[in-house]
């Protein structure tokens with residue numbers, strides 16, 4: 259038992275997190291510990307298969323750990339009383355493969371998470387417009403994902419992640435599917451969003467130049483954090 | 490964008506499959522409308538027919554059936570003097586084939602009885618007496634048999650002459666070949682046999698008094714059964730059989746519809762694992778995902794119901810225009826039956842969506858979003 263710090267529970271805290279697959283044959287996470295403060299920009303790097311995505315899924319409550327504790331502002335994430343509310347309000351998830359819904363337009367994709375928040379139809383529409391404007395897509399509101407470029411799709415996904423004003427942005431290789439030009443501008447957008455609004459951002463990347471932009475880098479190997487520090 | 494938009498978008502995803510599923514439900518519901526509508530229409534037709542003859546009570550053999558077994562005509566003499574009985578008329582009714590028509594109502598009516606009096610001549614004349622070898626045809630029967638006044642008509646082994654075409658004020662009457670009771674008894678070789686007595690009560694008799702009267706008749710003639718017109722129809726085995734068969738066939742059709750929707754919705758859930766995982770990942774509650782699937786399947790049921798009701802109504806109209814059953818029934822396409830059919834369709838949709846909805850809500854969001 260550690261003493262609570264003067265400022266109360268930390269923003270995100272993991273202790274002994276493990277995640278096993280296939281009845282223990284695959285041990286993707288083998289005891290991960292860290293603590294993250296509000297407003298930090300953290301990059302997670304490491305070789306392929308070391309467990310980065312698995313860890314991010316646990317942080318976003320998209321998956322449950324096999325053991326260990328994970329606290330968000332002192333509340334357990336795996337045993338959250340209302341996991342949907344945690345995902346909807348506290349977390350914005352951005353995936354390498356975008357994961358937009360193909361049968362909905364850009365504006366509609368951005369509105370999808372808003373159904374869990376009490377908002378009128380027109381409020382949802384306006385908020386989606388503002389968010390798409392924020393990511394520079396105010397001219398693509400009614401485009402379906404198949405009619406958008408990769409960079410544009412990721413911007414829509416970023417707008418969607420911001421739909422309910424999350425405090426925590428989780429980005430898993432957000433530029434992995436983009437050419438260098440688009441990768442650059444999407445990264446700048448994410449950093450701008452993180453800094454301007456004082457959000458916490460955890461970004462998984464292979465790219466050392468991207469990792470170097472973060473305030474702190476967690477390096478992983480074989481399901482464990484092997485180093486934690488400034489770039 | 491409303492939640493309803495999301496639901497509709499789900500159905501639009503696969504227009505072909507949605508269309509085929511709709512077709513499946515529609516056919517099931519069309520079967521319900523057609524079969525139940527026809528059986529109800531059949532029953533109603535007889536009821537209206539009896540009422541048009543001015544009949545309040547029907548006396549017939551204990552065993553039911555559309556054309557019950559004959560009994561001795563002397564029964565009438567025992568009951569005719571009961572108070573509140575204004576008139577009686579002995580009948581021998583058979584549903585049989587007449588010339589080209591396989592299903593024709595042959596109605597032998599006691600000469601001079603009240604069951605003749607509601608017949609209105611369109612052309613020709615009534616038979617001149619009980620011994621004349623003549624028949625009158627209801628207007629629909631005349632059309633079906635393609636007869637006009639003066640034509641011969643073969644009844645069993647006897648050739649009669651069509652002397653008149655009549656309007657009876659009810660489908661059953663219009664679809665009948667009507668002749669004197671004694672003549673029909675002679676033709677089929679069973680003198681003194683009848684299978685129904687139409688009883689008319691004195692004007693002003695209440696339903697309760699009618700019921701009492703049936704009990705009195707029953708006491709005087711224990712070998713027969715006296716029923717008010719409404720009872721008569723709901724007891725008749727023939728009607729019950731038709732009803733049971735039409736609902737039975739309908740249920741089968743509905744079951745096929747259920748399997749169709751369930752299959753579609755299950756495939757939807759499997760195919761849309763990715764979409765459902767995304768919805769869960771961005772914070773949709775499991776209940777909302779379930780509702781989305783259930784609304785989709787309910788909506789499938791609703792649209793299928795509407796199309797099915799339309800199909801069924803058209804189908805019934807076409808069927809009842811075919812020579813085989815024309816004149817026998819006027820389909821009952823009451824709003825209550827159409828409404829019930831749509832309710833059934835929506836219920837089918839919801840039931841079929843329950844399991845797929847439950848399946849969908851069990852998904853872990855990480856499942857489909859594994860690789861980044």
Ligand SMILES: Nc1ncnc2c1ncn2[C@@H]1O[C@H](COP(=O)(O)OP(=O)(O)OP(=O)(O)O)[C@@H](O)[C@H]1O
Pocket residue numbers: 279280284285286304305306307308309310311312313859
């Ligand atoms: N659902 C699963 N079932 C079985 N094994 C899994 C599952 N998900 C991940 N793994 C395994 O867990 C390990 C960590 O996977 P993870 O996706 O977290 O790696 P990663 O660090 O994100 O790799 P990359 O950089 O290639 O994205 C890998 O060995 C992977 O095969």
Ligand SMILES: [Mg+2]
Pocket residue numbers: 310311312430860861
């Ligand atoms: Mg990964």
